[in-house]
Amino acid sequence: MPFGRTCIWMVAPIAMAASAQVQLPDAPGKEATIAVCGTCHEPHRAASVRLTREGWQDTLAKMVALGATGTDDELAQVLEYLAEHFKGNAPRPLNLNSATAIELESVAGLLRKEAAAWIAHRKKAGPCKSLDDFKKIRGVPFRKIHDRRDRLVCF
Numbered sequence: 331m332p333f334g335r336t337c338i339w340m341v342a343p344i345a346m347a348a349s350a351q352v353q354l355p356d357a358p359g360k361e362a363t364i365a366v367c368g369t370c371h372e373p374h375r376a377a378s379v380r381l382t383r384e385g386w387q388d389t390l391a392k393m394v395a396l397g398a399t400g401t402d403d404e405l406a407q408v409l410e411y412l413a414e415h416f417k418g419n420a421p422r423p424l425n426l427n428s429a430t431a432i433e434l435e436s437v438a439g440l441l442r443k444e445a446a447a448w449i450a451h452r453k454k455a456g457p458c459k460s461l462d463d464f465k466k467i468r469g470v471p472f473r474k475i476h477d478r479r480d481r482l483v484c485f
């Protein structure tokens with residue numbers, strides 16, 4: 331549902347998205363990352379996950395396909411910056427708003443009934459905006475979401 335998601339960012343106050351997020355460390359590539367990754371969503375928000383270098387490479391390719399623009403040099407700088415400062419074990423982030431039950435079980439570590447509780451909640455109350463939303467969602471243990479915050483997003 332691409333339109334639904336586009337709308338969410340249009341209305342989401344930037345300050346709110348930034349509040350729970352990490353700082354972008356001062357290092358080469360920071361400026362390029364803000365320039366290339368900060369137009370559609372907060373760059374901090376993008377950098378809330380920790381991925382392998384290949385994971386960042388795939389994510390950059392996905393963002394370019396979605397319309398992100400930059401020179402080859404800028405994109406190379408962004409990749410270096412993210413791969414260096416936001417390095418992790420996950421091959422890709424999982425968007426909790428579009429994840430299937432199987433993905434919620436395998437990637438987020440939820441039990442089948444917990445995955446079902448989130449999917450039912452999502453259908454009724456709409457998408458999550460931040461992982462903190464899970465502090466208040468009945469039937470889904472926040473601890474599990476928090477434990478895997480390096481690979482989970484609410485986009």
Ligand code: HEC
Pocket residue numbers: 335366367368369370371375376377379389390392393396397398399408412423424425483485
């Ligand atoms: C043209 C608009 C646009 C720009 C610029 C952009 N993104 Fe995104 N980004 C999106 C959209 C749309 C989504 C949601 C995709 C989805 O839900 O499948 C997204 C989602 C993400 C996600 C969540 C995981 C995912 O795969 O959905 C990450 C991480 C991310 N972007 C990182 C970045 C980085 C890093 C950059 C800079 C290279 C960037 N974005 C630039 C549009 C953009």
